[in-house]
Amino acid sequence: MNHSKINQAVIYDTTLRDGSQAEGVSFTVTAKLRVAEKLDQFGVDYIEGGWPGSNPRDMAFFEKATDLNLNHAKIAAFGSTRRALINVEDDPQIKLLLEANTPVVTIFGKSWLLHVTDVLRTTPEENLAMIEDSVRYLKEQGKEVIYYAEHFFDGYTSNPEYALSTLAAAEKGGANFLVLCETNGGKLVPEVSEATQVVVENFPNTKVGMHCHNDAGVGVAVSLAGVEVGAVMVQGTMNGYGERNGNANLTTIIPNLELKMDLRTNCGSHLSKLRDLSFFIDDATNLRPDIRAPYVGAASFAHKGGVHADAASKSNRSYEHIDPALVGNRTRVLVSDMSGRSSIMMKAKEMGMEVDGRSPEMKSFLEELKRLEFQGYEFEAADASFDLLLKRFLRGEDPAFKVLRYHVGVSSEEGTDESSSEATVKLKVKDEIRHVVAEGNGPVSALDHALRKALEKDFPFIQEVRLVDFTVRILESNLGTDAITRVHVESTDGNKTWGTVGVSDNVITASWEALVDSVSHKIQIESLGNS
């Protein structure tokens, strides 16, 4: 029986410490500070900033973090208990933890006897003393102390009495939280749930937390299972960053707590900013967002195919588990050769156009779409190219400019590593001819520079546009010719992001096509905004 059902959960974010262990993730000190501010604005309760003993970058973060103006979140420094057989006040690593000057200190100790004897090479009794001394000493220095029972669940499996005695030592030292760590990430829900319940029952006076990893793909599930049986704190990282398969993902956990388990968190009133936060974190680390991430992914509420799209257009809820707006996401209709009139019409509606599904224009548009898709075009990630195509067909809209000619050359100097590219672009804008030359470090960037230079006189806002991603795919040709190239470009003006596509048997032509669509889209959204 569960008597410990809670109604408020505490969110502890370790993106900046455990999350930065992930492959491909590296935060500069400045990025760490910006992320900390953003996490605070989102309502996170604790932000673990790093391990002051592990590298100078983390110490620099703690120095600057004291100047941050946080509304709510408390910054925690992470480290370990004292070493064996020395006085806690003489331990250099404990000294660094105090020097970090944070209100909260999180220290980890060993719960698994195997690690005590084989890794620490000390006695079970000394390990208990290390835990108790360290917690007590830090408490005496005025810190809030979060005790972090490393490998708790593996330790509990091999020797439950000993694992529980390590928690008792931390409690005796005065720990504010006992956090149970699923460090190796391999346990499933029943085992984690059962052990957590035992802890909650044995330590009714100290709050319990969960720190889980995702190696068995259930990091979120085991964290929530712990909460179900009375754990109060949930630790994790935004977007599930972390070493190996990552930590339990807070961008999944927080909406699950709020929307599925009816538990309140301090992030609840900011939930509609969840998707923005997720993007911000990916941007800070230069990682590509995971389109399939629950709640926040670009694909989370995307519908493809006639039947789904049709049903979704009638009632979104029939194919969506929540209202996407609750987490700042939205329904998307994917365009593909599987889709029929209804999804095109829904897409058009999304773009603010009313169209007649039975009109001859619609029929010719669908034929054109099929032809392009057969050639290798894919519009799912190229909303802006699709938008331009649809408007050209259904509204007969003229392009804002006409391309008369373009040319690009690459030259490299013998005996050096240097090469440069130069592009010439000739356009007709209204009745004026614009003819410019520009350089770039490669042919595509030279073309991009020349195109924007040619347009900036008539459309000054073009200067805001920059390319954020450029991908090239070689496709098997459907047409019995040589392989063809599909280029996908993602652009931003700092406010919106849009995708465009180009296809050709020549990579330069395909790139040019995607670049032209990109600037055309910007011109179109600006002219709509000003009309």
Ligand SMILES: [Zn+2]
């Ligand atoms: Zn961890």
